[in-house]
Amino acid sequence: MTAPKRRAAHPASPARMRPWRFVVWFGTVSLLADFVYEGARSITGPLLASLGASALVVGVVTGAGEAAALGLRLVSGPLADRTHRFWGLTIAGYALTVISVPLLGTVGVLWAACALVIAERVGKAVRSPAKDTLLSHATAATGRGRGFAVHEAMDQVGALIGPLVVAGMLALTGDDYGPALGVLAVPGVAVLALLVWLRARVPDPQAYEREASGPADESAPDGRLPRAFWTYAAFTAATTAGFATFGLLSYHLVEHHLMTAAWVPVLYAAAMAVDALAALATGWLYDRVGARVLVALPVLAAAVPMLAFANTVTVAVVGSLVWGAAMGIQESTLRATVADLVPPRRRATAYGVFAGVVGGASLAGGALIGALYGVSITALIAVVVTVQVLALVLLTVSGWARPRRRGD
Numbered sequence: 001m002t003a004p005k006r007r008a009a010h011p012a013s014p015a016r017m018r019p020w021r022f023v024v025w026f027g028t029v030s031l032l033a034d035f036v037y038e039g040a041r042s043i044t045g046p047l048l049a050s051l052g053a054s055a056l057v058v059g060v061v062t063g064a065g066e067a068a069a070l071g072l073r074l075v076s077g078p079l080a081d082r083t084h085r086f087w088g089l090t091i092a093g094y095a096l097t098v099i100s101v102p103l104l105g106t107v108g109v110l111w112a113a114c115a116l117v118i119a120e121r122v123g124k125a126v127r128s129p130a131k132d133t134l135l136s137h138a139t140a141a142t143g144r145g146r147g148f149a150v151h152e153a154m155d156q157v158g159a160l161i162g163p164l165v166v167a168g169m170l171a172l173t174g175d176d177y178g179p180a181l182g183v184l185a186v187p188g189v190a191v192l193a194l195l196v197w198l199r200a201r202v203p204d205p206q207a208y209e210r211e212a213s214g215p216a217d218e219s220a221p222d223g224r225l226p227r228a229f230w231t232y233a234a235f236t237a238a239t240t241a242g243f244a245t246f247g248l249l250s251y252h253l254v255e256h257h258l259m260t261a262a263w264v265p266v267l268y269a270a271a272m273a274v275d276a277l278a279a280l281a282t283g284w285l286y287d288r289v290g291a292r293v294l295v296a297l298p299v300l301a302a303a304v305p306m307l308a309f310a311n312t313v314t315v316a317v318v319g320s321l322v323w324g325a326a327m328g329i330q331e332s333t334l335r336a337t338v339a340d341l342v343p344p345r346r347r348a349t350a351y352g353v354f355a356g357v358v359g360g361a362s363l364a365g366g367a368l369i370g371a372l373y374g375v376s377i378t379a380l381i382a383v384v385v386t387v388q389v390l391a392l393v394l395l396t397v398s399g400w401a402r403p404r405r406r407g408d
Helices: 002-015 019-041 044-050 055-071 073-083 086-104 110-142 144-173 177-182 185-201 206-213 227-241 246-255 261-308 313-331 333-341 344-375 377-397
Strands: none
Touching (some): 019 086, 019 144, 019 185, 055 073, 055 344, 073 344, 086 110, 144 177, 144 261, 144 313, 227 261, 227 333, 261 313, 261 333, 313 333, 333 344
């Protein structure tokens, strides 16, 4: 009795949910999860300060959290490929995040709050390579670019709602962090319930890719990642290293009296809306012209400092919106390209390595651009443009510039 059920499991699993439905439901999971952790991250600094943290402690804790969110994927990615426990790691990572956040509002000790802030980011590191691999299988049927773009757009909806809900709760409760973070337990429970339901409906998402593309081309039999992936990682590192952060953009706006601090979150929300629209547009184009659409990323990244560091509020705001468009490409189409370059059995490892590359380049670029800002904005612009030209050259000469298009 057991054998026939096992033989039918893989072919039947995608039939129980169409690929686009899987992408949308998985996007709903990300929307709710972003509701939780972006809501918490919007008040992490003030929360830690209320427990006695200095600016140094806040900087160290949040920096350690981001380092963990990216660096630990170098471990969780290969672990997912070795164990094939993609669903298990995805659920475990989300669980760590959605449990840590409500607890933040109940602890009254600084060290415990610091540990929970870092634990939330560790949860992201645990789940991300496995989650992106699961999603990549369904996007083989929907179109890589469009599938990842829809997921990113839904993700950003949660990133908008969470901070607004937390702000509303703080206004109602007189800046009491307990209720503001406690209410985030509701979408957190929904995240875990949806994941358990999705796993039951689609236990083997790789079946989507087998049906859409046939048997995978398992290149690099010695276990190494394909050469094309490494040239792609070099391109990504170059363009990321020359990409200004929103923190520096908002610093310029406030310090030069172009905008009050109260308006900065509004501008950030507008940039996130542009992020979602850009992800949808470039995802659609990616499925038609391939990775050549990524030429837009270094062009936009080069334009950001030219506009955002202007001394005119209108131009600076436009620069921040351009930053949002570049982020939309980074968060969607870059992930889609990894899925096209790396075969399924090494894909989670690739996502982990890719995150490490992006994290290292972000750190180096943030330090470089931050240092140059204090010296000369003209020099900053010149360096960023030079770095982005290098990225364009890498894109032009790389053999992966037009990955194989997937069927719709």
